[in-house]
Structures are given as structure tokens and as C-alpha cells.
Amino acid sequence: MTATTRKFAVLVLILATGFQNLKAKEIESGKQFNVIAFYRNYPDAAHISFVKDANKFFPEMAKKYNFRYDT
Numbered sequence: 001m002t003a004t005t006r007k008f009a010v011l012v013l014i015l016a017t018g019f020q021n022l023k024a025k026e027i028e029s030g031k032q033f034n035v036i037a038f039y040r041n042y043p044d045a046a047h048i049s050f051v052k053d054a055n056k057f058f059p060e061m062a063k064k065y066n067f068r069y070d071t
Contacts, residue, residue: 003046008053034068 037058039051055071062069 007050008057032066032068034070035062037069037071039071 035058037054039054040047042048058069061067
């Protein structure tokens with residue numbers, strides 16, 4: 001597993017844990033919450049790859065779980 005893959009997996013795990021803590025009623029009620037991702041785009045392949053993957057994955061999760069994702 002590459003360093004980029006490990007970082008992405010950890011970030012996904014952190015957010016997935018947060019999703020599990022939401023009550024089903026809150027998700028079903030349509031209440032929206034916000035997720036803000038902070039990152040620094042270092043000029044190396046691993047960081048650039050991670051940012052690209054994260055910015056594809058989290059908007060998809062935002063649609064599925066009714067939250068707003070911004071960077």
C-alpha cells in the first residue's frame with residue numbers, strides 16, 4: 001500500500017466514522033451539514049494524487065449523505 005493510499009484510507013475512515021454517528025432521522029430529514037477539507041497541494045506526485053482522489057470521492061459522498069463539501 002502506498003503512502004497516498006494509506007492517507008486516503010485514513011481520511012475515508014475518519015469521515016465514515018462521522019457518518020455513522022449521524023442519526024438516521026437527521027439524514028432522512030434532509031438536514032444538511034458541511035464538510036470543509038483543508039489541504040496543501042505539495043508539488044509531489046503523492047500529494048497531487050491524493051488531492052485528486054479526495055476531490056472526486058467526497059463530492060460523491062456529499063450527494064449520497066446530503067452534506068456540502070468544500071475545499
